[in-house]
Amino acid sequence: MATRRILAVMSEFGYWGIELVGPLRKLQAAGYAFDFVTPKGTRAPCLPPSRDTTYRDPPLGVCVTTPEDKAMVDAFEATDALESTLNLSSLFPERPYYSAPDFLRKLEAYYLARIAAQKKAVAAYDSVLLVGGSGPIIDVVNNQRVHDLILGFHAAGKPIGAICYGVATLVFARDFNERRAIIHGKHVTGHCIEYDYHDGTGFVGTDLNIGPPPYCLEYLLSDAVGPEGQYHGNFGKPTSVIVDYPFITARSLQCSHEFGDRFVDVLKHDLKRSGW
Numbered sequence: 001m002a003t004r005r006i007l008a009v010m011s012e013f014g015y016w017g018i019e020l021v022g023p024l025r026k027l028q029a030a031g032y033a034f035d036f037v038t039p040k041g042t043r044a045p046c047l048p049p050s051r052d053t054t055y056r057d058p059p060l061g062v063c064v065t066t067p068e069d070k071a072m073v074d075a076f077e078a079t080d081a082l083e084s085t086l087n088l089s090s091l092f093p094e095r096p097y098y099s100a101p102d103f104l105r106k107l108e109a110y111y112l113a114r115i116a117a118q119k120k121a122v123a124a125y126d127s128v129l130l131v132g133g134s135g136p137i138i139d140v141v142n143n144q145r146v147h148d149l150i151l152g153f154h155a156a157g158k159p160i161g162a163i164c165y166g167v168a169t170l171v172f173a174r175d176f177n178e179r180r181a182i183i184h185g186k187h188v189t190g191h192c193i194e195y196d197y198h199d200g201t202g203f204v205g206t207d208l209n210i211g212p213p214p215y216c217l218e219y220l221l222s223d224a225v226g227p228e229g230q231y232h233g234n235f236g237k238p239t240s241v242i243v244d245y246p247f248i249t250a251r252s253l254q255c256s257h258e259f260g261d262r263f264v265d266v267l268k269h270d271l272k273r274s275g276w
Contacts, residue, residue, distance in 0.1 A: 187225070
């Protein structure tokens with residue numbers, strides 16, 4: 001049953017403004033409402049460079065935040081939309097350690113609770129959106145509860161959208177028994193190595209600067225899709241958005257509006273394949 005609602009998964013360490021607001025505006029115009037969730041329920045802050053029209057992207061050598069995008073993000077941030085951010089840790093259970101006392105009973109209880117949480121999420125939302133920025137590297141990409149949320153939508157055959165470093169989450173969202181990426185055999189896009197930083201854009205709320213990204217997303221995606229799939233970096237092309245149902249993946253911030261258009265096409269017009 002269509003709910004006309006989308007759940008946006010965001011980082012408590014910062015999101016890139018237009019990578020949420022771009023697709024959000026397109027989807028809202030198409031009649032979809034949004035809820036927002038972070039790993040522990042803290043409101044996701046907007047990364048300062050994503051609202052700075054003078055910020056010069058080092059790999060591209062140009063200012064990447066347009067005045068129009070800044071205005072959209074500023075208008076969104078002026079609302080109270082993120083004040084009711086949901087807490088994923090209260091919605092999904094944590095998988096127990098193997099060393100935990102009475103492990104088998106706890107694991108059985110975890111799976112039952114996970115099934116219930118997945119059914120509830122899938123019934124409430126038509127799709128899930130994994131928002132990008134540097135923040136997801138810290139608390140989203142390798143988050144077991146986020147993985148379980150995604151696995152629920154994947155099992156239900158519902159669309160899963162991801163942009164920039166949000167795409168990395170799809171590499172690690174694996175069934176705990178099968179251990180194979182759900183994007184195996186699929187066509188995807190994501191941050192290509194030519195666009196990787198030598199020095200990071202930072203994380204809101206910390207003094208951490210880890211330098212380059214802790215992994216090369218292109219290599220992770222290329223390995224995860226396997227020989228039957230394909231990673232598409234589309235280096236040199238202004239945008240890169242790939243639809244290989246149920247996945248909608250976008251390379252980076254420049255793709256935000258096109259990403260929104262393809263998201264609408266998937267939800268409203270049954271688009272199954274696009275971009276390659």
